[in-house]
Each structure stands twice: as structure tokens, then as C-alpha cells.
Amino acid sequence: MSIMTDTDFEMAPCLREGLLADAGQRFVTATRELGPTMSAALIRAWCVVHVFRQRESIFASKQEPANALLRVLEGTTEMLRQMSTSGFAELGARVDASSVKSGELASVEAVTGEYYGILFKDFSQQSFWEEPLRLLRARLDRNGIDTAAFRGKSLLDAGCGGGRYTVAWHALGALPAVGIDISSVNVADAQRRVDQAGLQEIRFEVGDVLNLPVEDNSFDIAFSNGVLLLTRDWKKGVSELLRALKPGGFGWVYLIEEPGGLFWDLIEILRVVMRDEKRETAKLALQILGLPANRVFYMLDHVMAPINVRLTADEIEQCLKQTGATGIRRLNRGADFDRIERIYQGDPFAEVKYGVGEHRYVFFKG
Secondary structure (H helix, E strand, O other), rough: OOOOOHHHHHHHHHHOOOHHHHHHHHHHHHHHOOEEEHHHHHHHHHHHHHHHHHHHHHHOOOOOOOHHHHHHHHHHHHHHHHHHHHHHHHHHEEOOOOOOOOOOHHHHHHHHHHHHHHHHHOOOHHHHHHHHHHHHHHHHHOOOOOOOHHHHEEEEEEOOOOHHHHHHHHHHOOOOEEEOOOHHHHHHHHHHHHOOOOOOEEEEEOOOOOOOOOOOOOOEEEEEEHHHHHHOHHHHHHHHHHHEEEEEEEEEEEEEEEOOHHHHHHHHHHHHHHOOHHHHHHHHHHHHHHOOOHHHHHHHHHOOOOOOOOOOOHHHHHHHOOEEEEEEEEOOOOOOOOOOHHHHHHOOHHHHHHOOOOEEEEEEEE
């Protein structure tokens, strides 16, 4: 019997209709039948790893992805049912849920900031310094954007998280570089890293992307990478980016795509599975498996966030125009593993897998 609620279908519309709907419902139900014990919580988190790895393997192959993913969900569901009936999932103490309930949305940004603070602080030196620079450079170069134009330009990284991309922009020549994040944990860790490196032209501040603590017309570059989609009002966040930019300044915003293909369908199903789990427990479960911090982040990033807004290109472009952006351009290429790059390269079944790919937009302030 399915144990589904209206909230489940709101979080994951693909569970109501779509290629994975029936199998997804059975999978979610089986995860809930495990119960509220610590072992059950760990198993649910390990399901995230299993599904991610299977999806990556299937997407890397040339096989038709929908039927292959259905087999993964069905096989995992059967395994979970055996764990329930055998009593294996009853091991350990009862675990209380820590999800954001209705009526608590006033603090959802703080909850999100705390969650990302838990993930970011364990990043290795390579993941902090080298990986984001490589990704940012590839995304700019492949879209014909001259990085030399950013040298000596002031940068605002709105919702900087652990500060990785603030540092990457500085490495491209942007200075001063200012990162703002709602998490004091993120800000303290990022500042510690740049202080230890002796980088005096980078600083980090605690602040809200929906009410940036900066003057109007104060930055040459305003960058927001996958943050506004986690807030209650992404349009207000876009407006704040434009407010902070100097006239003629360069803006970048990354928001989640709709349609997003099987990639996002699976993440939404996993969001439903994990919506009542403690974030610390989920992180611990993945660390037990020996996963590096950047993989833990990648797998739990959107799965555990309280809000995860998906948008069409028309919605984003209309918002940008209404807030005064000009020269609006959706980037059609990315780094090697970016979904938009896989579509550009003509991967088999790319649109089924990835929908339209990431919504990365660049623009100028008119």
C-alpha cells in the first residue's frame, strides 16, 4: 500500500505522473516502511548514494535510461522490503525527524545556511581552491566570455557558501572579491582559508541574498551560483543582484531548470525519501562509506535542502528583463560533467536524461 501525501506530490510532481511515477511511489513507500530507527535512517541515506551511482552509470552508457532506472528503483524497493520484513531495519534507537515543518518558513534560509555549513567546511584543499577555478574557467571560455575583462573588477558573490567561487573569481583577476552568505559557519571557514593563504583582497560577510548588505551600484560583477533557487523569493534575489551591480556591470545567475529530465525527477524522489531525516545523520551515513566531502556535497546538495525551486527559461528571462537586465544570454555550454555540456555534445537520450540542462544566465545592468 502506498504511503504518499499531498506534500510528497508537491515536492516531486513526477511521482504523480511521469516515467518513474509508479516505481517511484513504491520506492518511497518501501523506504518509509523501514521505520524511524537509526539503522533505517542510515539505509535511507545509503539509498541516495546507490541511486546516484546507478544513475551516473546508466547516463554514462548508451542505453535507454528510463527503463534502466525503473529496474534500479524496482530492485532497490524489493531489497528494502526484505529489510523491513526481516527486522534488519529495526536495529538501533528511534530517530526524531528534523525537517522544516509548515509554518517555519520564516527561518528556512537560516536552516539552509546551517545545512550547507555542515557540508562545506570539510572540503579538501583541492576541492576548495582548484576544482571551482577549473569549472568556472571552462564555463566562461567555452561560451566565448573573455576572462581578461574581469581583471581588476570588483566582485560580489551572493550566497557564496564556503567561498570556493569567490576565490575562483579572484584567481581570474577580480578584486576586491566579497562573498556574502547567511551561514556564519561558511563565512568563518572561508575567511580562515583565505587568511591562511594571505589573500587580503578577499573578504566574507554574513548576510541574506534577499536583502544584501551592500550599497546600490557598488560592484562590477554580481555572481549567484545555485543559491536563489533555495530561497522563498528567487525574484527578490535577482532584483538584489541588479541593485548591487554598477551600471554596465556583469551579472551571472544559475537557477534550476524545468524541464529537468530524469536527472531532476530522481532527485525529487530522493527529496521525498529524505525530507524527514536529520541532516547530520545523512552526512554521517555518507561519510561512513568513505566518500570525500565534495561527493557528499554533490549527493546531498539538493536532496536535503528545504526549498528547491525549478524554473523555465521564460520565467527567468522575464524576471531579468523586469529588473533591468540587458544583454541577457543563456549559456549553452559548460564544464565536462555539466548537463548542458552533455546536451551540446549530443549524448544519447540527452533530453530524456537532462531536460534542457542548467539555466546559467549572464547579463548586464542597463
